[in-house]
Amino acid sequence: MAQDLTEISGLARGKGRPRVAETAAPSLVDLLNLIRADDPTTRHELERKSDLGRAVVSDRLTMLADLGLIDESELGTATGGRAPRLVRLAAKQGRVLVATLDQTALGVGVADLSGKLLTEHHEAFELTAPPQALAERLITLLRWSLDRQASPAGLWGISLSVPGTVPGAVGDFLSRTPAVLPAWEGFTLVEMLTRTFGAPVWMRSSVDTMTMGELHGGAGQGLGSMLFIKVGRRIGAGIVSEGRLFRGAQGATGLIGALPVHQGDRSGTLDAMAGSDMILREGRLAAETGRSAFLADQLRRGGEISAIDVAQAAQMGDAACMEILTTSGRLIGQVVATLTNTLNPEVIVLSGAIMQTNDIILAAVREAVYGASHPLVTRDLRIIRSQMGSSAGLVGAARVGAELLFAPEFLKDWIMQGSPLKHPAFASFREALDMAPPPPALSPPPSRGAI
């Protein structure tokens, strides 16, 4: 059972001596993050890497074990003498809820404290629905997911992936909902989630989380540099340099969809000229004019046409749809070529629902990038399609959640209490929420276990 060491330290304190919390917290933060970075490790390794003496390391590890943050139950491989005890983060103690909010789908999952995704679910959901409907569905699905993945210390955080830049998002948990979408003005999603689940909430753009997911669970594993391109209604880029996601000054990197591009005598932003809205619009036109036999047939049977249908028709050989996607791919490729020459990545990963459905955009991007890049840049360059689908956003959100929970600036203020839920600023935020007038009731309240 985890103990709150602030009280223990307070009782043991002698006159004039600093609190244990004041002296031990920095070394506990350092040690815990060394353990996370090299999981599992040994006491000997920690002594070597931390520059702390054996007695101090031993004392701090005892404290971390008492707090329930590490696990030393497993033995490593002996190299002569006794087998060393392995030191691990007690990842299974707590849970992080994750969710991806895309234009046409909602994804939810549960991760452990190491950021490993344990379960996931995706379903169709139009983000144009009223924000209250989004909040209700999200809370219902998150509650159901958490019920099925219970842990001793319960929920420690919620990490969301949203379809837009999150202004000013730094390490701290959110205490209000950023207006990521125009319809979110006055929307209190963060407050609702905090009230419902009693855990801190973080939010990152879907390009950021998907890049993190690809870096840690997909094609970017073990690589130092990667360019991640998400193709949807908006087109964005995630940049990985020296093994880390580059976030710029305001977290507003990779907004390539706003760049102007030209196609014949037409010009506009990359979003407008190559995004899924263009694919849908041109696909509908091809169906109505009969240029696409595949889509015209679908229309005649009373079916709705989506951008995904256009992509699937292209993959099945429909010439008009292939042309639409090739145009999109070439325009994206022109912009990506500029980035490629600037950044010299090891791999370019293309992602998004449209990309999952067909290879035509991939082929057009490859052609454009290889045709417009310096030979040194393309010598070992791989341009591939993501295999992770929407899981990239959930895996990345889980990773973001785990990193922010244990970020030194946040961790130092809760480590002595053994739980981020006791972080002073978070406790104050919850108190303020409890004092505030209750929000409008979600209707109808789902029964326990219902989804």
Next chain:
Amino acid sequence: MTISGLGPHGERAAPPERVTLLPEDRAAAKARAFRVAVVLHTLESDWARQQLSGIVGVLGDCATAVTRVIDCGFSPSEQVKALDDLLAQKPDAVISLPVANQEVAMAHARLAEAGIKLILLDNAPTGLLPGNHYGTLVSADNFGLGLIAAEGLSPHLPQGCQVGLLGYAADFFATNEREIAFSQWMQTRRPDVTICHEAFARIEEAAPKTEALLAVHPDLAGLFVVWDTPALHAAEVLMRSKKPIAMATVDLGEQVAIGLAQGAPFAVIAAQQPYLQGVAAAQTTILTLLNRLTPAWIALPGISVTRENVVESFQRIWRSPAPQSVLKAVGLIP
């Protein structure tokens, strides 16, 4: 084809036509004489037998030998052992239905690391990725099956009633999807209905869990069970209790078809097409072995089966005549 759900990684479904075999594919496969093993959760259900029949038939057409068919008895540890045994036998491909999530994920990943092609049925453990660890997931539109069950049960539910949902306690993609879809439909289309949740970990628990549900909620008006075998155990409990509770479930097993034809206790069945799913899985396996590109997720739509269409649905799904008792119950024979 309308598919309501998304794949395990949020993928949009591809239709089974995407993996149609051309004569040259069959010829190429015959020349290579592949060996394939099949690992199923059980061999005891009608669903498993039909799925296997579809798989074996298509592989036979391609001169591909089915070298092992393994029944894991729903046990994750049995499945891990079976998959590790297959590593030594090194078939060219394994068609597997993962019986759990995290418990069996690494054992499936080891097959991929050993160069054995993997095709999944019904469930993709979290962390396994198409293209890296497995070729394709072939399944029913499980989300759509849950919607069919809810929509079909709804007319039998009075205003403001309680409905039981007997789910599967294992973290399993297919049953999770059915459960989520059933609840979502009820919450949006029948907000007057209250869903009472219970879950079983083993099929034998279905009856006691139904009894427990009834003890806490004696006024249940309906019950959804996430597949037919446990639904039959639940149906026995309901019949013993002599309460008029309408049931919905997934898969048109023989006993369930009889119950449906007789008008009780089953009101609607959301049926999969296991034979065609088996055909699609085998076709995908051949294309994967020939290094052709296959979609990440192939889904087949479900069929809504009621008393009115039970005979034709039975024939369509099982490729055999409906049982005499079904024909009698619907008045087609004296």
